[in-house]
Every structure is written in structure tokens, then in C-alpha cells.
Amino acid sequence: MSTEFVDNDRKPVGYGRMLRKEDPRFVRGKGRFIDDVQLPGMLHLALLRAPIAHGRILGVDTTAAEAHPKVKLVVTGAMLAERGLAWMPTMSGDVQAVLATDKVRFQGQEVAFVVAEDRYAARDALELIDVEYEQLPAVANVRTALDPAAPVIRDDLAGKTDNHCFDWETGDRAATEAAFADADVVVSQDMVYPRVHPAPLETCGAVADYDAVDGGLTLWCTTQAPHAHRTLYALVSGLPEHMIRVISPDIGGGFGNKVPIYPGYVCAIVASLLTGEPVKWTEDRSENLTSTAFARDYIMHGELAATRDGRILAIRTRVLADHGAFNGVAAPTNYPAGFFGVFTGSYDIRAAYCAMTAVYTNKAPGGVAYSCSFRITEAVYLIERLVDCLAFELELDPVELRLANLLRPEQFPYTTRTGWVYDSGNYEATLREALRIADYDGLRREQRDKRARGELMGIGVSFFTEAVGAGPRRDMDIMGLGMADGAELRVHPTGKAVLRVSCQTQGQGHETTFAQIVAEEIGIPPADIKVVHGDTDQTPFGLGTYGSRSTSVSGAAAAMVARKVRDKARLIASAMLEISVADLVWDKGSFAVVGDPTSCVTIQDIAMHAHGTGELPDGVEGSLEAQVHYNPENLTYPNGAYICVVDVDPDTAVVTVRRFVAVDDCGTRINPMIIEGQVHRGLTDGVGMALMEMIAFDDDGNCLSGSLMDYLLPSALEVPDWQTGFTVTPSPHHPIGAKGVGESATVGSPPAVVNAVMDALKPYGLRHADMPLTPSRLWEAMRGNPQPPV
Amino acid sequence: MTGLYEEIREEPAADVPVRRVSITVNGAKRTADVEPRLLLAHLLRQGFTLTGTHVGCDTTNCGACTVLLDGQPVKSCTMLAVQADGHEVTTVEGLAGPSELHPIQEGFSDEHGLQCGFCTPGMMLAAKALLETNPDPTEDEVRWALSGNLCRCTGYQNIVKSILWAARKLQSQAGT
Numbered sequence: 020m021s022t023e024f025v026d027n028d029r030k031p032v033g034y035g036r037m038l039r040k041e042d043p044r045f046v047r048g049k050g051r052f053i054d055d056v057q058l059p060g061m062l063h064l065a066l067l068r069a070p071i072a073h074g075r076i077l078g079v080d081t082t083a084a085e086a087h088p089k090v091k092l093v094v095t096g097a098m099l100a101e102r103g104l105a106w107m108p109t110m111s112g113d114v115q116a117v118l119a120t121d122k123v124r125f126q127g128q129e130v131a132f133v134v135a136e137d138r139y140a141a142r143d144a145l146e147l148i149d150v151e152y153e154q155l156p157a158v159a160n161v162r163t164a165l166d167p168a169a170p171v172i173r174d175d176l177a178g179k180t181d182n183h184c185f186d187w188e189t190g191d192r193a194a195t196e197a198a199f200a201d202a203d204v205v206v207s208q209d210m211v212y213p214r215v216h217p218a219p220l221e222t223c224g225a226v227a228d229y230d231a232v233d234g235g236l237t238l239w240c241t242t243q244a245p246h247a248h249r250t251l252y253a254l255v256s257g258l259p260e261h262m263i264r265v266i267s268p269d270i271g272g273g274f275g276n277k278v279p280i281y282p283g284y285v286c287a288i289v290a291s292l293l294t295g296e297p298v299k300w301t302e303d304r305s306e307n308l309t310s311t312a313f314a315r316d317y318i319m320h321g322e323l324a325a326t327r328d329g330r331i332l333a334i335r336t337r338v339l340a341d342h343g344a345f346n347g348v349a350a351p352t353n354y355p356a357g358f359f360g361v362f363t364g365s366y367d368i369r370a371a372y373c374a375m376t377a378v379y380t381n382k383a384p385g386g387v388a389y390s391c392s393f394r395i396t397e398a399v400y401l402i403e404r405l406v407d408c409l410a411f412e413l414e415l416d417p418v419e420l421r422l423a424n425l426l427r428p429e430q431f432p433y434t435t436r437t438g439w440v441y442d443s444g445n446y447e448a449t450l451r452e453a454l455r456i457a458d459y460d461g462l463r464r465e466q467r468d469k470r471a472r473g474e475l476m477g478i479g480v481s482f483f484t485e486a487v488g489a490g491p492r493r494d495m496d497i498m499g500l501g502m503a504d505g506a507e508l509r510v511h512p513t514g515k516a517v518l519r520v521s522c523q524t525q526g527q528g529h530e531t532t533f534a535q536i537v538a539e540e541i542g543i544p545p546a547d548i549k550v551v552h553g554d555t556d557q558t559p560f561g562l563g564t565y566g567s568r569s570t571s572v573s574g575a576a577a578a579m580v581a582r583k584v585r586d587k588a589r590l591i592a593s594a595m596l597e598i599s600v601a602d603l604v605w606d607k608g609s610f611a612v613v614g615d616p617t618s619c620v621t622i623q624d625i626a627m628h629a630h631g632t633g634e635l636p637d638g639v640e641g642s643l644e645a646q647v648h649y650n651p652e653n654l655t656y657p658n659g660a661y662i663c664v665v666d667v668d669p670d671t672a673v674v675t676v677r678r679f680v681a682v683d684d685c686g687t688r689i690n691p692m693i694i695e696g697q698v699h700r701g702l703t704d705g706v707g708m709a710l711m712e713m714i715a716f717d718d719d720g721n722c723l724s725g726s727l728m729d730y731l732l733p734s735a736l737e738v739p740d741w742q743t744g745f746t747v748t749p750s751p752h753h754p755i756g757a758k759g760v761g762e763s764a765t766v767g768s769p770p771a772v773v774n775a776v777m778d779a780l781k782p783y784g785l786r787h788a789d790m791p792l793t794p795s796r797l798w799e800a801m802r803g804n805p806q807p808p809v
Numbered sequence: 810m811t812g813l814y815e816e817i818r819e820e821p822a823a824d825v826p827v828r829r830v831s832i833t834v835n836g837a838k839r840t841a842d843v844e845p846r847l848l849l850a851h852l853l854r855q856g857f858t859l860t861g862t863h864v865g866c867d868t869t870n871c872g873a874c875t876v877l878l879d880g881q882p883v884k885s886c887t888m889l890a891v892q893a894d895g896h897e898v899t900t901v902e903g904l905a906g907p908s909e910l911h912p913i914q915e916g917f918s919d920e921h922g923l924q925c926g927f928c929t930p931g932m933m934l935a936a937k938a939l940l941e942t943n944p945d946p947t948e949d950e951v952r953w954a955l956s957g958n959l960c961r962c963t964g965y966q967n968i969v970k971s972i973l974w975a976a977r978k979l980q981s982q983a984g985t
Contacts, residue, residue, distance in 0.1 A: 038918055038919065038921075039918070039921070041926070042917070042918040042923060042926075043918070044926075045923055045926030045929050046901075046910065046914040046917050046918055046923065046926075046929060046933065047861070047901065047902065047904075047905070047907075047910075047914070048859070048860065048861015048862070048900065048901035048902045048930045049861065050861075050926045050927075051860075052860075052863070052927065054854070054860075054863075054864070055854075055860035057855075057858070137855075138851075139844070139846065139847070218961065219925075219927075219961055220863075220865040220871060220873055220925070220927045220928055220959065220960070220961045220962075221863065221865065221925070221927045222865075269925075269926065270925065271863065271865075271925045271926070271927030272924075272925040272927060272961045272962055274961065303866075303867040304865065304866040304867045304868065304871075305867055305868075525925055526923075526924035526925025526926065526927075526962050527924065528924065692921050693921070695921075695967075696921050696924055696962070696963060696964075696967060697924075698964075699963055699964030699965075699966050699967065700924065700961070700962050700963060700964050701964075702964055703964040703965070726866070726867065726868045726870075727866045727868050727870035727871060727959075728868045728870065732870075732959050732961070734955070734956045734957075734958075734959060734965075735951075735952040735953075735955040735956055735958075735960075735965040735968070735969065736952055736953065736956045738964060738965055738966075740948075740966055740969075741964060741966050
């Protein structure tokens with residue numbers, strides 16, 4: 020299965036391990052992140068936030084704040100309402116308050132802002148604003164949100180009398196009911212994927228600079244989707260789109276947190292419009308955790324129907340989704356539950372059905388973030404936990420159960436019972452590679468020995484299929500913007516090139532790998548190719564980076580634009596060599612006459628000729644450049660097999676992740692070094708989510724995890740050395756056969772960790788406990804008191 | 810005064826006392842008038858425009874603001890600028906000159922020990938402090954030394970490899 024990839028030391032052009040072009044600036048402290056941006060006259064904005072989760076605003080007194088000698092401006096919701104800017108559209112067709120006007124709906128919600136000469140003064144002035152609230156009962160527990168007596172959160176919506184957000188279903192209900200009725204075995208399990216937060220190390224921020232002379236707005240902003248943001252600002256603000264320039268500088272991690280438009284961005288723009296000066300807003304960590312896009316919060320009831328010998332027949336699930344106070348889910352318009360529909364996973368299941376209800380609660384908005392690939396984290400967790408529950412009931416080895424049900428290579432392209440068309444996969448080979456690396460049989464022997472001694476060792480397996488690269492514009496859009504991506508390639512006279520792309524790296528290495536894609540296609544060394552991204556004035560339109568869509572969509576665009584340039588270069592080469600194009604052969608980097616390799620011109624020769632005074636073929640213009648806009652025909656479906664080994668201390672319930680084997684198949688591998696780094700990241704996410712991370716609330720809607728003191732992120736001590744492997748099953752529809760991979764490990768690893776812990780606790784007869792499996796929660800579960808996290 | 814001239818405000822300034830501090834930053838003496846409440850991280854970033862030092866949290870957990878104070882790693886978000894008065898501070902910008910790289914910087918690049926780059930300066934300074942006291946650390950010792958520095962991108966493994974790479978290079982340099 021595996022394909023050899025040569026080191027770029029030996030092969031300087033194209034795919035392979037290549038050190039990153041972006042590293043030299045970062046290791047010198049010369050990256051340029053949002054808070055590094057300093058402009059002449061720049062002012063600082065700070066947001067006043069609600070101290071309670073639900074309450075009516077009776078009055079806001081800003082007199083004392085305005086009197087502060089360093090304060091330039093204080094703005095309340097009422098003042099924004101006069102300008103029609105108190106509310107903004109979300110990416111899911113709902114509206115969200117920029118600054119609260121009538122009432123506050125979650126703790127940490129934006130109520131007013133101050134603009135001052137420096138950030139300390141701005142924070143001082145927040146303390147001087149006096150807001151009078153009439154506290155209302157909060158809906159903190161999603162399970163009670165639809166009770167008739169529950170307070171109505173969204174009374175801003177006309178006629179709204181409850182907290183219902185939307186219903187959604189997929190699959191064939193009748194066929195699924197029938198399959199369950201005939202099954203030998205049915206396992207059902209309630210499980211919660213708790214609310215977590217992507218917590219990029221750099222928080223969100225913006226610098227807005229409105230130029231009153233030309234009416235132009237420049238917005239430096241932590242955005243993963245600069246072009247989409249520009250269009251939305253144009254639609255909301257009324258500023259003409261050509262006068263809005265969004266610049267996404269270096270971004271200190273995104274993980275989906277930096278896809279939505281936040282009130283802070285809008286406030287910074289308003290503040291710059293009103294003051295005529297550049298205005299910077301950077302949130303602190305507690306603001307990031309309590310008010311920006313959370314992830315997950317799916318309360319799931321799952322069921323599997325199977326034969327007694329372990330053939331999975333059908334899957335059925337009900338989901339209660341907590342969306343917070345505003346539906347801010349960043350997902351394609353037709354997919355309010357994202358791609359949760361892939362919950363049939365990697366298995367040949369004949370019937371499937373899901374019914375989902377989403378509700379409003381008095382919590383921050385979000386849902387789709389944290390490398391979830393539009394809810395696939397939840398889908399994979401559901402199926403992979405259910406398969407283990409079935410193995411538990413049938414007393415089967417979870418690997419054997421998976422091997423018996425995995426899709427076979429000849430079934431691809433495979434249409435699931437919920438309508439997803441998986442492009443390619445060789446699942447058994449991928450799983451067997453993981454078993455080989457882990458020495459699975461040896462691990463089971465070790466476990467038998469340890470169990471005999473009373474030690475708790477667990478082995479957890481997960482096999483996942485991802486769906487990334489949104490998406491075909493016939494049915495995927497964000498607020499009406501089709502999910503295609505552009506690329507523009509210019510080759511300069513001396514054969515150096517600039518590639519401009521619409522995706523926006525947040526550390527995933529696009530400046531390196533996109534140069535490698537172009538290098539592979541036209542033979543210019545990656546070092547000679549500059550990759551430009553993040554500036555909407557300079558780059559072609561596209562939807563940005565999230566959902567592991569860069570390689571799948573923008574990467575395809577980069578390959579296609581390079582091929583377009585190569586096609587033109589072939590015409591020019593034919594003129595230079597005075598021979599027909601049919602007699603030219605391409606050898607990466609040059610065109611030669613068939614049968615006469617000494618008669619050749621390099622791409623650099625061609626570039627100079629194209630810009631020079633020499634003859635060009637009829638109809639061919641000078642210069643060597645092209646632009647494409649790539650509309651994918653399908654998503655890509657990378658997959659992987661993960662094996663986690665844990666030890667559990669029987670006295671303290673402390674879980675130690677001892678080993679983790681991850682075998683990923685993302686098709687063609689552009690840069691194995693970078694893929695491995697992406698996988699390491701996601702595996703760490705998995706350990707964090709499974710064992711440590713949760714955004715919790717008390718009954719009054721107070722956020723209990725609003726800082727890194729309580730929202731625990733793994734350090735170097737909580738994670739093991741990762742063992743990675745790979746197989747290569749290219750995507751047949753992708754120009755270079757590459758699939759996305761950035762989120763695979765975040766999607767695939769949490770169930771592997773939980774499965775491992777449950778496997779360790781088999782002697783306790785415990786089949787399931789909800790994440791995070793912190794020592795206290797697990798200790799209770801081991802004593803027969805498993806508690807859901809909310 | 811910070812430049813050729815300083816504008817004088819007509820209205821009285823906020824009633825905040827100011828103290829003069831002198832700090833040797835990356836080998837050069839820097840003097841500034843600061844409010845006593847000003848965090849060292851902010852003086853370095855905004856005052857001295859050394860923006861390689863980052864701020865990732867508000868509770869002293871993440872370590873992105875780690876600098877060396879007289880050679881010891883400190884979280885500059887949890888230190889007042891006035892407390893650094895008279896001390897030597899090393900930031901990422903002081904690790905090496907514009908053309909060459911410190912072996913730790915080389916190690917991070919060679920072993921892919923960074924992705925978004927936001928934790929990198931703090932990580933490298935924590936590593937520098939470690940290698941100066943323990944030039945041949947074990948992997949466990951490296952992990953322990955980094956436990957005050959959070960990274961959201963790398964999963965730590967390549968950071969550990971980067972630091973071990975640097976340790977080998979520094980030792981071979983010391984041996985020649």
C-alpha cells in the first residue's frame with residue numbers, strides 16, 4: 020500500500036519532506052500576528068461583557084467612562100441600534116447581537132465598548148460603565164430547554180415562544196425501523212460529546228483602519244476566511260466591496276475558532292468609522308473561552324442493530340444539539356448539522372436514520388469548530404463508541420468486529436445510506452498497518468497478564484472516515500457564497516513565480532506545501548515560488564481554510580493553475596524549438612523534442628521568452644500566468660486506524676496514555692513531515708477532549724471554565740510519543756489524488772482514547788462513561804456512578 | 810521622551826504615577842518611564858516593539874510570553890516591568906542575529922517543532938534555560954522543562970526532538 024516518498028535533499032522539486040519556508044521568520048520572533056500590528060494614531064478597544072447569563076438591560080450609564088481622560092469613545096447597544104448595526108447575521112441564517120440592546124443572553128456577551136489611547140485605559144474605563152440588569156432565569160441545561168416552562172431566550176425573533184432552533188433528519192426511517200425489528204441484537208447507548216473550545220494559543224483580534232478620505236476600510240483580522248468576511252462586511256455595512264480590504268496576517272492557530280465574524284470585529288470597524296483612527300481589538304483568554312465559537316455539545320442517543328455473530332445491520336440516533344443563544348454554526352447553508360450525516364462511519368450498514376433537534380440555551384454561540392470537519396467529530400465518536408458497545412455486548416474483540424464490517428476496496432465509490440459518496444479507501448489494509456505497528460496481539464497478551472495481576476490496562480481502537488473539502492458549489496455555500504477556491508500563478512521573466520491562493524494558513528504550512536504542488540507540476544523549485552495568501556486585494560476569491568478543505572479545494576486549484584501555465588508554456592516551447600506541440604515531451608521542468616533530449620527549453624527559458632521580444636505562437640499573449648477557480652466535484656474522504664493504549668490507576672482513576680498508533684490515509688502525500696505534524700496536533704486534541712477539556716456551566720449559566728486554570732489543555736507531560744504510519748489510497752477525482760488530513764486526528768482520536776479507558780475498566784463491567792474522563796469523574800464511574808457532563 | 814519630541818497634553822494626564830526603569834534587553838540598555846502596573850510582556854511588545862514575545866492567556870498558564878530574566882525563564886505576563894528594573898532580559902529576538910541562527914532555532918526548523926509559530930519564542934527560551942543547566946537532557950527532562958509552555962499545534966513530540974537536536978549540536982560545538 021505504502022508509497023515511497025523521497026527526501027527533498029535528493030529531490031528538490033515537488034513532493035516530499037521539505038523544511039518549511041515560513042519557519043525562518045517565526046523562529047526569529049518576526050512573525051506578524053494581529054497584536055503585532057501597530058499603526059500611527061492607533062486606539063485600543065475593550066468590550067464590556069455581561070456578568071450574568073440572562074437578564075434584561077434596564078439602563079447603561081457611560082458618563083464616568085466618557086470622562087476618563089484617555090477615553091475617546093464609549094458605545095452601547097442602543098447607539099449601535101440607531102445605526103442599524105446592533106445585530107448582525109450569523110453564518111447559519113440567524114442573527115446575533117453585536118452589542119446587547121434588549122437583554123443579555125449569555126455570560127460574557129458584549130454589552131458596550133470603550134475606545135481609549137491604550138489598552139490599560141480602555142480596561143479601566145470598562146469598570147466605570149454602570150449597567151443595571153433585571154436578572155432572568157437562565158437555561159443552562161439543554162435537556163430542559165424545551166420544557167414549556169423554560170424562559171424564552173430569543174424573544175427578539177418574531178413570534179418565538181420556545182427555545183427550539185431547528186429540526187433536521189437524514190436517512191430512511193422506515194427501513195431503519197424494519198432493520199431494528201428484525202435484528203438479533205440491539206445495543207443502545209446515551210453519550211454526550213461535551214462542549215469544548217478550540218482555544219487557539221493566539222486569541223481573536225482585529226485592527227480596523229477606515230480612511231475617511233477615500234472611504235476605504237482596511238481590516239487586519241484573525242480570520243480563516245478573509246474573502247467571505249470581506250463580502251459579509253460589504254453586505255452588512257453598506258461599504259462597497261472594492262473599498263474593503265481584509266488582511267489576515269500570520270495567525271497563531273485557528274482550529275475553526277477564527278471562521279465566524281465576532282462582535283469585536285464589527286465594533287472595531289464601527290470605532291474606526293466613528294473616530295477616524297485605526298482601532299485595535301484583541302481579546303484576552305477568558306473572553307476567547309467564554310464568548311467565541313465553542314465546539315461539540317451534542318447529546319446523543321445511539322443504537323446499533325446487529326446479527327449475533329457481529330454483522331452490523333442498522334444504526335439509529337437521536338441528537339439534542341446545544342447551539343447557545345444564537346445559532347452561529349459555521350456550516351454550509353444546506354447542512355445545519357454539518358456533515359453529521361456520515362455517522363454510518365466506515366462500515367457497510369444497510370439502514371441508517373438520524374433525527375436531530377437543536378435548541379437555544381443561555382450560552383455562547385458556536386458549535387462547528389475545533390477541527391470538527393463540520394460535526395464529523397461527533398459522528399465518528401458516535402459510531403466508534405457504538406461499535407465498541409456492541410463488541411462489549413457480544414464479547415467480541417473490537418478489531419475483529421470492525422474487520423467484519425469495514426467497507427471493502429471494491430465498494431468504492433460507495434454511497435452511504437445517508438447519501439454520502441465516499442471516494443476511495445482500502446480500510447482493511449489501513450487497519451492492518453496500525454495493528455502491525457502496535458503489535459496488537461502482543462498488546463492483548465500484555466493486557467491479559469496485567470489483568471491477572473489486577474492492573475488496569477486498556478487498548479482502544481477507532482477507525483474513521485472523514486469527509487473534507489467542502490465543497491461542490493451545486494449544494495455547498497456559506498451565506499450564498501459557493502465553496503470553490505481560486506488560485507493565480509504568475510511566472511516572472513527570470514523563472515521565479517508567485518502563487519496567490521484564497522485559502523489562509525494558520526500554521527498548516529501552506530506557504531511550503533502549495534509551493535511544492537506548483538513545483539511538482541511545472542518544475543520550478545519550491546524555493547523559487549512565493550505563496551501569497553490572506554490579503555483580499557491580492558488574492559483570488561475563495562472560501563478560506565477550515566474543514567481540512569485547503570488541499571482538497573485550493574490545492575486542486577494550485578495544481579490546475581500550474582497545469583494551465585504549463586499548457587501555455589508548451590505552446591511557447593513549440594515556437595522556441597520550431598516544432599509542433601505533439602512532438603514535445605515534458606520532463607519535470609522542461610520541454611524536449613521527442614527522441615532528442617538535448618533539444619529542450621526549461622520553464623525558466625520559456626518564462627524569459629514569454630516576457631521578451633521573441634516570436635510567440637499565433638494567439639498566444641506574452642507573459643506566463645493563469646488563474647483558475649476550482650469547483651470540486653465531490654468531497655475527499657481520508658480515513659485512518661488509531662490504536663490507543665492506556666493505564667488506569669485503580670485507586671485514583673488517573674489515566675495515562677502510554678502509546679498511540681495512528682495510521683492515516685490521505686491519498687497522495689505532499690509533505691510527509693507536515694502531515695505528521697498535523698496528526699500529532701490532532702492526537703493531542705483527542706487526549707485533551709477525552710481526558711481533560713470541558714466548558715462547563717452551573718445552573719445559573721455561569722461559565723465554570725473561562726480560563727486556562729479550569730479549561731485544561733494537554734502539556735508535554737500528558738501526551739506520549741506518537742507513532743504514526745500511513746497508507747496511500749488516492750482520491751480519484753482530485754487532480755493530484757490528495758485528500759485533506761488536518762482534522763483527521765482530532766476526529767479519530769477521542770473515541771480511541773475513550774475506547775481504551777473503557778477497555779481498561781472492563782473488570783468493572785462498565786460499558787460507557789462520558790468525556791472528559793477526569794480522575795474525579797472516572798473514579799465515580801468506576802464506583803457505578805457515571806454522570807453525564809451536563 | 811521617546812523621540813525627537815514629545816507632545817504635551819493640555820488636559821491633566823490620568824492620575825497614575827510613573828516610574829523610570831532601565832532594563833538590559835538582548836544586550837542593549839533600554840530606559841523607559843512606565844506605569845507601575847505595566848506588565849513586562851507589554852513593555853517588551855508595545856514599548857520596545859519586540860513582538861516575538863506573545864501573550865496567549867491571562868492566568869500564567871501558557872508560557873507564550875516566556876523570556877529569560879538574568880538567564881532564568883520567567884513568564885513576562887506575570888511580572889511588572891518595574892520588577893525587571895536593573896535586570897537583563899533575553900527575548901527571542903536576542904537568540905541570534907539576522908543572518909545566523911541559534912542551534913535551538915535550527916533544531917525547531919529541522920525537526921518541524923513549530924506550526925503556527927505562536928508558542929515558538931517562549932518554547933525556545935524555556936529550552937535555552939534548560940540546556941544551559943542540563944546540556945544533555947533525557948526526553949522526560951525536556952518534557953518536564955516544557956510543561957509550563959503550552960502548544961496547540963505540534964503535539965509536543967517534534968518540539969522535544971527539536972530540543973534534543975539542539976542539545977546534540979551545542980555539545981558538538983562545545984567539543985570542537
